[in-house]
Amino acid sequence: MRDSAHVQGYSKSTEAGRRPAPRTPSPRERGEGEDIAIIGGGIIGICAAARLAEAGRNVTVFDRTGICEETSSGNAAALAFSEVLPMAHKGMIRQLPKWLADPLGPLSIPPAYLPKLLPWLVRFWRAGWSDRYEASLTAQAGMMKLAEAEWMALLDRSGTRGMLREDGSLELYESEAEFRASLPGWAARERFGIGFRHVEGEELTTLQPGLSPRFVKGTFVPGWKTVADPKLLGKAVWAYAQTKGARFEMARIEHVAADPDGATLTLADGTTRQARHLVIAAGAWSHLLARQLGDRIPLETERGYNTTLPKAAFDVKRQLIFSGHGFVITPLETGLRVGGAVELGGIERPPNYARSKALLQKAQRFLPGLDPTGGREWMGFRPSLPDSVPVIGCAPGGRSVVYAFGHGHLGLTQAAATGRLIRDLVLGQAPxxxxxxFSPKRF
Incomplete structure (x- = not known):
């Protein structure tokens, strides 16, 4: 590891009166191109950059808007290490017809988008078959165990542990029937050592005072964690990556090409960049870049909505999960975030903020006394694969390109683990x- 004096551009002998040692130029400054290029400045790309920079590699992150400025900025702030169930589990499949009948419900599909979405929906349905469900569940459980260990270590190394909140989560049920329907999912979690307890009565109201009496039971997960604000955390981890030498270039990448010796990135202004290794972590746009390399990966876009209210809107003690309605309420350092739901509508349609308004109206019913004024609406694109398992691996065409996308609702949760795995793939180490x-070849 380089000592701090060398990082500043001086040798240790500077204090003895000698001339400063020259700074070693980067590969780009030497005209050799990039060592490692990462497309995507969201939390996945940030964590991959941090791990590779820690390993002493020269890393440049490319993004069209900035670091942690798009989907990673407005998520629900959960480190949901217990969320191992694939989306296509049986309970969700049963609820699909009811949800789709409500245009502002937990899941909606714009009718004009349905023909394009049908192949993905067929894959999603098949992912719920028992053998595929078990494979996805096991993969996610292993990923979550790694994610928790990697996040705790990265928070410590980056000096951001103070942004972690360990208050647990409270999932809420409006009827005994809804509670009983949740039990198979909790049994599956229990198989992997995930702790929880079912609560009701006084214990329920103690965990969250002011709840509507419509909620008869809940499940408290003590190991569930959140962060003070996902955007602030992402920028703080990036600041740490910069201290290790990572660099950022604001640019829209129009085209990528690769051969066994590296990759070529073509920017919107027509200029190109060469890189020995390319990591594609561009979220909902990643499959479009993969297609340029000859890989067709069935990624779809879950458009998620939220409203962030002032902190004083309601005293929420921990993240509240309304699974029957597909949304959560999270207390942040910067406000109270009410958001979730899924709109499978691609990346080109304009936002439908009636969805965020509908969530806010439900939140008012569930938390009587909630002040809905002064909120800020937001919509983001979650990159989702039909089996709920992200793509993490080398592109089939060669080891110079690595894919890291498709995390769905779990990008923040799995980011540190993905960063570790990307580092191992690039360095040729055993993961x-x-x-x-997680292979891109599985489709």
Missing amino acids: PIDLAP
């Missing part, structure tokens, strides 16, 4: 978990 379930 700590089996990457076969």
Whole structure:
């Protein structure tokens, strides 16, 4: 590891009166191109950059808007290490018809988008079959165990542990029938050592005072964690990556090409960049870049909505999960975030903020006394694969390109683990978990 004096551009002998040692130019400054280029300045790209820079590699992140400025800025702030169930589990499949009948419900599909979405929906349905469900569940459980260890270590190394909140989560049910329907999912979690307890009565109201009496039971997950604000955390981890030498270039990448010796990135202004290794972590746009390399990966876009209210809107003690309605309420350092739901509508349609308004109206019913004024609406694109398992692995065409996308609702949760796995792939080291379930070739 380089000492701090060398990082500043001076040798230790500077204090003895000698001339400063010359700074070693980067590969780009030497005209050799990039060592490692990462497309995507969201939390996945940030964590990959941090891990590679820690390993002493020269890393440049490319993004069209900035660091942690798009989907990673407005998520629900959860480190949801217990969320191992694939989206296509049986409970969700049963609820699909009811949800789709409500245009402002937990899941909606614009009718004009349905023909394009049908192949993905067929894959999603098949992912719920028992053998595929079990494979996805096992893969996610292993990923989550790694994610928790990697996040705790990265928070410590980056000096951001103070942004972690360990208050647990409270999932809420409006009827005994809804509670009983949740039990198979909790049994599956229990198989992997995930702790929880079902609560009701006084214990329920103690965990969250002011709840509507419509909620008869809840499940408290003590190991669930959140962060003070996802955008602030992402920028803080990036600041740490910069201290290790990572660089940022604001640019829209129009085209990528690769051969065994590296990759070529073509920017919107027509200029190009060469890189020995390319990491594609561009979220909902990643599959478009992968297609340029000859890989067709069935990624779809879950458009998520939220409203961030002032902190004083309601005293929420921990993240509240309304699974029957597909949204959560999270207390942040910067406000109270009410958001979630899924609109499978691609990346080109304009936002439908009636969805965020509908969530806010429900929140008012569930938390009587909630002040809905002064909120800021937001919509983001979650990159989702039909089996709920991200793509993490080398592109089939060669080891110079690595994919890291498709995390769905779990990008923040799995970012540190993905960063570790990307580092291992680029450095040619053995990963700590089996990457076969995450392979881009599985489709």
